[in-house]
Amino acid sequence: MTTQQSSAPLVTLKLLNKEYGRFTAVNKINLEIQQGEFLTFLGSSGSGKSTTLSMIAGFETPTSGEILLHNKSLINVPSHKRGIGMVFQHYSLFPHMSVRDNIGFPLDIRKTPKAERNKKVDDILKLVQLEDFAERPPTLLSGGQKQRVAIARALVYEPEILLMDEPLGALDKKLREDLQDELRQIHKRLGITIIYVTHDQDEAMRLSERIAIFKEGEIVGLGSGRNLYDSPPNAFVASFLGNSNFIKVRAVSTSEAQFEQQTLKFREQTTPIKTQADILLMVRPENLHVLSEQQAEQEPLTVEMNQIAATVEETVFLGESYTCSVVTESGQRLMSKYISKDHCEIAAGTDIVVRWNVNHTNVYDQWKQSDITKA
Numbered sequence: 155m156t157t158q159q160s161s162a163p164l165v166t167l168k169l170l171n172k173e174y175g176r177f178t179a180v181n182k183i184n185l186e187i188q189q190g191e192f193l194t195f196l197g198s199s200g201s202g203k204s205t206t207l208s209m210i211a212g213f214e215t216p217t218s219g220e221i222l223l224h225n226k227s228l229i230n231v232p233s234h235k236r237g238i239g240m241v242f243q244h245y246s247l248f249p250h251m252s253v254r255d256n257i258g259f260p261l262d263i264r265k266t267p268k269a270e271r272n273k274k275v276d277d278i279l280k281l282v283q284l285e286d287f288a289e290r291p292p293t294l295l296s297g298g299q300k301q302r303v304a305i306a307r308a309l310v311y312e313p314e315i316l317l318m319d320e321p322l323g324a325l326d327k328k329l330r331e332d333l334q335d336e337l338r339q340i341h342k343r344l345g346i347t348i349i350y351v352t353h354d355q356d357e358a359m360r361l362s363e364r365i366a367i368f369k370e371g372e373i374v375g376l377g378s379g380r381n382l383y384d385s386p387p388n389a390f391v392a393s394f395l396g397n398s399n400f401i402k403v404r405a406v407s408t409s410e411a412q413f414e415q416q417t418l419k420f421r422e423q424t425t426p427i428k429t430q431a432d433i434l435l436m437v438r439p440e441n442l443h444v445l446s447e448q449q450a451e452q453e454p455l456t457v458e459m460n461q462i463a464a465t466v467e468e469t470v471f472l473g474e475s476y477t478c479s480v481v482t483e484s485g486q487r488l489m490s491k492y493i494s495k496d497h498c499e500i501a502a503g504t505d506i507v508v509r510w511n512v513n514h515t516n517v518y519d520q521w522k523q524s525d526i527t528k529a
């Protein structure tokens with residue numbers, strides 16, 4: 155998959171491939187990364203995210219393919235000459251040096267004049283809010299503070315690109331969220347290009363302008379979190395990002411399918427769905443509305459709505475929201491999610507209808523059962 159953007163990309167991956175023996179870890183990836191972008195590689199364990207990042211960093215050599223920076227090949231450029239900063243999950247700070255000297259280290263090995271070095275270290279200490287900890291050794295810092303030192307150390311020599319491999323993976327949820335907010339601010343303030351690896355979809359959503367979804371060494375989805383969530387390009391992405399209701403049906407026209415006694419409508423697709431094709435309809439739980447039979451009578455079904463009759467199985471209170479699972483006559487299970495203050499709990503066994511807007515229906519005609527079975 156390749157992005158179509160107007161400005162020249164900062165980094166271009168062309169048919170980038172990495173094989174370990176007969177195993178393909180990264181399978182001919184094409185990707186363009188824009189200057190100043192925050193792009194996240196998201197995928198489950200072993201999908202090839204870190205290997206791709208390591209090839210960009212210069213720690214791994216591609217088996218074939220090309221990595222371009224400003225349209226020039228990086229393949230024979232050693233790692234330390236690529237102008238790339240790197241932050242890993244494990245900080246690898248020098249325990250015997252102060253925070254200040256840890257951060258100053260990349261400038262020291264580049265023989266930066268002392269006054270300039272000290273000014274840069276002071277500026278970056280302020281940026282990561284560690285001024286009060288400058289003279290401490292890393293051994294006396296919390297996990298979050300150590301990671302801020304590692305980020306500062308990677309940023310201090312002003313690399314063009316910052317690569318981050320699960321940098322917050324070792325931290326607890328609250329601290330991780332605080333650092334995500336800080337990282338977003340740092341990115342905004344410095345305008346640096348960040349390529350970030352995570353398997354945490356909330357983290358990817360919170361941080362990134364674009365997300366590349368990895369599966370078995372390939373990029374199977376690329377776009378903003380919003381686009382990937384609202385209009386997943388395939389059933390795997392739909393299943394991987396957030397929760398989904400999948401309904402297997404047979405198309406009866408290019409915009410209709412039969413489900414039990416009901417006709418379900420969907421938008422005409424760019425490549426029209428073939429009549430009699432076995433297709434998959436996908437609706438997000440928050441777009442599926444549960445109505446009592448009485449409510450359904452009072453609110454006539456409009457042309458842009460789909461409806462299925464079902465029975466409530468269970469309603470679960472989650473604080474800000476409820477989830478309500480319902481089952482249809484043929485045993486199809488569907489999940490609705492709604493804000494607690496809008497509705498109350500619906501008793502198990504209640505006959506209801508679920509409705510959703512045709513525009514909230516995603517349609518897939520190429521899919522495998524394994525795409526929609528969550529690991």
Ligand SMILES: Nc1ncnc2c1ncn2[C@@H]1O[C@H](COP(=O)(O)OP(=O)(O)OP(=O)(O)O)[C@@H](O)[C@H]1O
Pocket residue numbers: 174177178179197198199200201202203204205206353368
């Ligand atoms: N040096 C190596 N030799 C053999 N196989 C490797 C090597 N490095 C990585 N792999 C394999 O390549 C695949 C991709 O690994 P990679 O680390 O890129 O995945 P990942 O998506 O970053 O996963 P994780 O989130 O667990 O780090 C995995 O199956 C891994 O076992």
